[in-house]
Every structure is written in structure tokens, then in C-alpha cells.
Amino acid sequence: MKLGKRTYKRGDLAGLLFVLPSLLGTGIFLLVPLLDVVRRSFSEAVSGKWTGFANYQAIFSNPAFLLAGKNTIRFTLVCIPILLVFSLFLAVFLHRMGKTGSMLKSAFLVPMAIPAASVVLLWRFLFQPQGLLNGLLHQLGIQGQDWMNSGYAFWILVFSYIWKNLGYDIVLWIAGLSGISENIYEAARVDGAGEWKCFISITLPNLLPSLFTISVLSLLNSFKVFREAYLVAGNYPHESIYLMQHLFNNWFLDLDLDKMAAAAVINGIAIFMLILLLKRVWESGDGAG
Amino acid sequence: MKKRFSIRKLLVIGFLTLPAFAACYPILFLLAGSLMGRDELKANLSPVLSGGTGFIRWSLLPAYPTLREWVRLLLDTPEAFVMFWNSVKMTLAILAGQLLVGVPAAWGFAKYRFPGKKIFFTVYIILMMMPFQVLMLSEYLVLDGMRLLDHPLSVILPAVFSTFPVFIMYRFFCGVPDAIIESAKIDGAGHLKVFLHVGLPIGSAGVISALVLGFLEYWNLIEQPLAFLKDKSLWPMSLFLPNIDLSRAGLAFAASVSMLIPAFFVFLGGQDYLEQGIMAGAVKE
Known part of the structure; x- marks a missing residue:
């Protein structure tokens, strides 16, 4: 059904009726105000006067913005590779274990169901200066730390992100693994290829399309670690875990709306570029899952 | 030979059980x-x-x-009770709204051609990927204009029009065979009838997947109520928990578990749908 010129039958327009309520709501609550924010990012909050790139200049010389930006980028660069490798490692084993494997997979998905607000209690017990972790270290004769008020806070946040997202990524990897035909492996084994050789030259190349999708989804999920960071340390955590969302909240409380507008646009553009990348991979690679 | 194989398998299982146990330990x-x-x-x-x-x-x-701390939570802490119900009401209202608006939209996108469809759908995908920090100011401006700030609707309405569930359900509705739709039409079914009696039953897995993912997301809501609700009596449980002092640790534990139980049952009942939903979000469009 390829038509050079698009023609719509009357019946096709019924589709528009199905979509209309959602389109209106999305337009009113998300899209139009987002465009308004873009406009505001080029003007002064109070007078509405056009100021060009002044707001952008202001945020890029703002130490808090630079810190939050640096932390957010550092966080992604550290935790996504760790998560991808670790979840792939587990997925390869779980995929081949049949029933036991799917039971263990459920166990890795459980953290998705544990509300951040609940698990924060465990954190407080573990990472207090007089908490369980320091108690354990003390018994081993190692000097403890004030974990949440030092650079270690960053690593605790990394750990928490991996804990929460491991199951999500394992499910996606297993979907990718099941897409690889068993025949290829059998042919390779007949040719005398070992397990490791099979993994390197069959499994990994075939997972490449999944890799891009999973990385981008993991990145989008990484913004949610703000929840843990906020619940444990409030609006002003240790500077190593001061994230974009903290900064937005604090600007919001100060009603720094023009800075917020410019920073929202910068963040939006950064994410938009990543989505374009993902879309290109979706369109070029076949069968990402 | 056979025995060695099974010992190796046991070792692997043992080796994997450790991180699996660690993942579940918080419960x-x-x-x-x-x-x-x-x-x-x-x-x-x-x-x-x-x-x-x-x-x-x-x-x-x-x-x-x-069970004393449980009794205390249920009988002596009215504020915990209020916030628990705030969480329940907010989550249910959002999910109901998403069903009402999102399911028909997903069906429309999956099975009809209409002007602007491609552009609209691309915009939906872009919006669904934007984190709250990008949308925060814009949502605030609308809510402020509508005088909805400090009202539960300020959290509920933007979430109802979230485009993520539309995308998930769209993926499932695309799998409904056109031949069945055609034959229903030949039997005289109108658009609405085809949607309700053919589309919905066949695509129901997608609807449930979107609901399970949505529940786990909105039961945990932190950023939105924190920004839009100043009145603490409107806060959901998730914002109340971290404010409990450790001197009332018993209450903090009971309240944490009360928050965990509904999410855990949704997980147990909907795990298959959860996995399908995760995959539907990833497979190429």
C-alpha cells in the first residue's frame, strides 16, 4: 500500500477522534508550555524583555550549574558501563539456565518494586557514621567513614542505581540473546569453536543493536537516582551527588525562572541529541530486541 | 561426565544466588x-x-x-494514614486517567492513518524520554496559570497525559492482525465497536503492562509532589517516610513496609507483564 500522494478516506479520520483527547492534553500540559519555556529562555523573567543568550551565559558561568552538569555526566559515564557489563554477564548465565534462570531473574527484578522511600531506611542504617558498614569495618580493624558526607556518597549512588536497574537491563539483554538463532552456535561448535570463542564472535556482534537501545534506556533511567539522593540527603547533599534536579529544585524555590528556562533547554537539547542517535540506530539496525 | 556437569551447574547457581539475594535483601x-x-x-x-x-x-x-509497631502505625499515627491514602488516591487517579485518554490514543496511532500522525508520534516519543527536570518549569507555568498548584490535580493531570503508556500500548496494538479488524468491519462493526470488542481484548496485555509499569512509577512519585504541593497534608507517603526521625524507627519500619506491600503484590501478580512492558519500550518502533 504505497501511495505517492497521501489520500485519506473518511474512515481514517476516525483515528483522529481516538487520538484527540490525548493530543489536546499533551499539547496543553506538555508541548505548548515547553515551547513557552524555550521562548522564556531568551528573555528576562520579570519584564519579558528579549535578552538573547544572556540567560545561557549566566548559567554557563554559574558554579552550581557547572557542578551539577559535571556530576550528572560523571555519574552517567561511570554507572552505565558498569551496569551494562554486569547485567550482560548475569544475563548470559541466566539465559541458559532455563527455569532456575527465570526464577533468579525475578529476584533481580524485585528492586524495581521496592519504593525508593522504603529502601532509604536501609541506607540510613548502613551508612551512618555509627552505622552497620562502619561497624563491620571496625571489626576488621579498618577506620570507618562518614559515607554520605564524603566523596563516597557518589559511589553509594552508583551502587543504588545499579541495584535498581540490574533486572531491567537483564530482561532486555535476555530478549536480545533469545533473538540469536541456536543454529549459528551449533555450526560454530561443529567447526570446533569453544564457549569463549562463540561468545566473542557470535554473541557480542549479534547483541550490538541491543547495546545502543539498552544504553540509551539506561541513561534515561539514570535521571531517577535523584530520588534516592534527595531522600537520603535532602536539598543540599554532599557536592559529589549534587545533581541537575537538585539545582532545578533550588532555583525553583528562589523563583530563578529565567535560569531554569535556559537550563531546561540545554538539558532538553542534550537528551534530544541522544534520542536522535537512538532513532538512527533503530532505523539502521534490524531487530533491536 | 554427567555428574561433573551438574556440579558445575550447581556452582553457577550458587554464584548467581548471592547477588540475587543481595538484590532482595532490603525486603x-x-x-x-x-x-x-x-x-x-x-x-x-x-x-x-x-x-x-x-x-x-x-x-x-x-x-x-x-506486631506492636504495626498496630501503632494503624491506630496512633493519623498523619501516616492520611499520606498512605494520598498515595493510593494519586496513583489510582493517574492510572485511571491514563486508561481513559491513553488507550484510545494508542489504538488510533496503531491502526489509523490521519494527517500529522508521524509528527505527532515523534513528538510523543521525544516527550516520553524527557526527565522531570526538563518539563518541571513548563508544567509549573501551566499549573500556575490554571490555579491548580497545591492541589492534588497538579500532580495528577500532567501524569495523565504522559506519553509513555501510549507508546507501550501502541506497540501491543500494532500486533493486532488487520485481517481480524477487516472481517469485523465486514460484519458491520463500527470504529468504536472494533476498538472495544477486537482491539482491547487482543491488546489487553499491553494495557496491563502499561498499568504495572505506571503503578511502580507513580507509587514512588517524589519530584512532582515535592515541587507542586506545598501543603504537607497532601503529600504522598514517599515524601513522608524520610522525615521520620530514627528515634521513631519502629514507625519508620512499619510505614516503609506499608509502602512496600502494594508495590510488591503488583510486582508478583504482574511480573510477566512488567517484563513485556520493559521489552516493548526497547524494541525498535
Whole structure:
């Protein structure tokens, strides 16, 4: 059904009726105000006067913005590779274990169901200066730390992100693994290829399309670690875990709306570029899952 | 030969069970804590509570399990009760709204051609990927204009029009065979009838997947109520929990578990749908 010129039958327009309520709501609550924010990012909050790139200049010389930006980028660069490798490692084993494997997979998905607000209690017990972790270290004769008020806070946040997202990524990897035909492996084994050789030259190349999708989804999920960071340390955590969302909240409380507008646009553009990348991979690679 | 193989398999299972147990441990920790008596908690926490030296102690299971903290939570803490219901009402309202608006939209995108469809759908995908920090100011501006700030609707309405569930359900509706739709039409079914009697039953897995993912997301809502609700009596449970002082640790444990239970049952009942939903979000469009 390829038509050079698009023609719509009357019946096709019924589709528009199905979509209309959602389109209106999305337009009113998300899209139009987002465009308004873009406009505001080029003007002064109070007078509405056009100021060009002044707001952008202001945020890029703002130490808090630079810190939050640096932390957010550092966080992604550290935790996504760790998560991808670790979840792939587990997925390869779980995929081949049949029933036991799917039971263990459920166990890795459980953290998705544990509300951040609940698990924060465990954190407080573990990472207090007089908490369980320091108690354990003390018994081993190692000097403890004030974990949440030092650079270690960053690593605790990394750990928490991996804990929460491991199951999500394992499910996606297993979907990718099941897409690889068993025949290829059998042919390779007949040719005398070992397990490791099979993994390197069959499994990994075939997972490449999944890799891009999973990385981008993991990145989008990484913004949610703000929840843990906020619940444990409030609006002003240790500077190593001061994230974009903290900064937005604090600007919001100060009603720094023009800075917020410019920073929202910068963040939006950064994410938009990543989505374009993902879309290109979706369109070029076949069968990402 | 066969025996060696099974020993190796056992080793692998043992090796994988360790991280799996670690992943689930928080549940055990919270349950144990919520069943401890006040005295046992006080003894375990004494270094923090009375400012002494030494460290917090903890055991895997409570020495003298008791339901007293649960009773206290249910009877003596009206504020916890209010916030629990705030969470329930907010989550249910959002999910109901998403069903009402999102399911028809997903069907329309999946099975009809209409002007602008491609552009609209691309915009939906872009919006669904934007984190709250990007949308925060714009949502605030609309809500402020509508005088909805400090009202539960300020959290509910933007979430109802979230485009993520539309995308998930769209993916499932695309799998409904056109031949069945055609034959229903030949039998005289109108657009609405085809949607309700053919599309919905066949695509129901997608609707449930979107609901399970949505529940786990909105039950956890932090950023939105924090920004838009100043009146603390409107706050959901997730914002109340971290404010409980450790001197009331028993209450904190019971409240944490009360928050965990609904999410856990949704997970147990909907795990297959959860996995399908995760995959539907990833497979190429």
C-alpha cells in the first residue's frame, strides 16, 4: 500500500477522534508550555524583555550549574558501563539456565518494586557514621567513614542505581540473546569453536543493536537516582551527588525562572541529541530486541 | 561426565544466588525491622539514639517478633494514614486517567492513518524520554496559570497525559492482525465497536503492562509532589517516610513496609507483564 500522494478516506479520520483527547492534553500540559519555556529562555523573567543568550551565559558561568552538569555526566559515564557489563554477564548465565534462570531473574527484578522511600531506611542504617558498614569495618580493624558526607556518597549512588536497574537491563539483554538463532552456535561448535570463542564472535556482534537501545534506556533511567539522593540527603547533599534536579529544585524555590528556562533547554537539547542517535540506530539496525 | 556437569551447574547457581539475594535483601531488612519490638530496636540503635560510642547492631531476624509497631502505625499515627491514602488516591487517579485518554490514543496511532500522525508520534516519543527536570518549569507555568498548584490535580493531570503508556500500548496494538479488524468491519462493526470488542481484548496485555509499569512509577512519585504541593497534608507517603526521625524507627519500619506491600503484590501478580512492558519500550518502533 504505497501511495505517492497521501489520500485519506473518511474512515481514517476516525483515528483522529481516538487520538484527540490525548493530543489536546499533551499539547496543553506538555508541548505548548515547553515551547513557552524555550521562548522564556531568551528573555528576562520579570519584564519579558528579549535578552538573547544572556540567560545561557549566566548559567554557563554559574558554579552550581557547572557542578551539577559535571556530576550528572560523571555519574552517567561511570554507572552505565558498569551496569551494562554486569547485567550482560548475569544475563548470559541466566539465559541458559532455563527455569532456575527465570526464577533468579525475578529476584533481580524485585528492586524495581521496592519504593525508593522504603529502601532509604536501609541506607540510613548502613551508612551512618555509627552505622552497620562502619561497624563491620571496625571489626576488621579498618577506620570507618562518614559515607554520605564524603566523596563516597557518589559511589553509594552508583551502587543504588545499579541495584535498581540490574533486572531491567537483564530482561532486555535476555530478549536480545533469545533473538540469536541456536543454529549459528551449533555450526560454530561443529567447526570446533569453544564457549569463549562463540561468545566473542557470535554473541557480542549479534547483541550490538541491543547495546545502543539498552544504553540509551539506561541513561534515561539514570535521571531517577535523584530520588534516592534527595531522600537520603535532602536539598543540599554532599557536592559529589549534587545533581541537575537538585539545582532545578533550588532555583525553583528562589523563583530563578529565567535560569531554569535556559537550563531546561540545554538539558532538553542534550537528551534530544541522544534520542536522535537512538532513532538512527533503530532505523539502521534490524531487530533491536 | 554427567555428574561433573551438574556440579558445575550447581556452582553457577550458587554464584548467581548471592547477588540475587543481595538484590532482595532490603525486603527482609524492612520486614525484620517492622516486627521488632521497641526495646529491641532501642538496644540495636543505642549508639545513634543516646549518642554513645560503638555501632548499630542488626540481626537477620527479630529476636522477639511483635506486631506492636504495626498496630501503632494503624491506630496512633493519623498523619501516616492520611499520606498512605494520598498515595493510593494519586496513583489510582493517574492510572485511571491514563486508561481513559491513553488507550484510545494508542489504538488510533496503531491502526489509523490521519494527517500529522508521524509528527505527532515523534513528538510523543521525544516527550516520553524527557526527565522531570526538563518539563518541571513548563508544567509549573501551566499549573500556575490554571490555579491548580497545591492541589492534588497538579500532580495528577500532567501524569495523565504522559506519553509513555501510549507508546507501550501502541506497540501491543500494532500486533493486532488487520485481517481480524477487516472481517469485523465486514460484519458491520463500527470504529468504536472494533476498538472495544477486537482491539482491547487482543491488546489487553499491553494495557496491563502499561498499568504495572505506571503503578511502580507513580507509587514512588517524589519530584512532582515535592515541587507542586506545598501543603504537607497532601503529600504522598514517599515524601513522608524520610522525615521520620530514627528515634521513631519502629514507625519508620512499619510505614516503609506499608509502602512496600502494594508495590510488591503488583510486582508478583504482574511480573510477566512488567517484563513485556520493559521489552516493548526497547524494541525498535
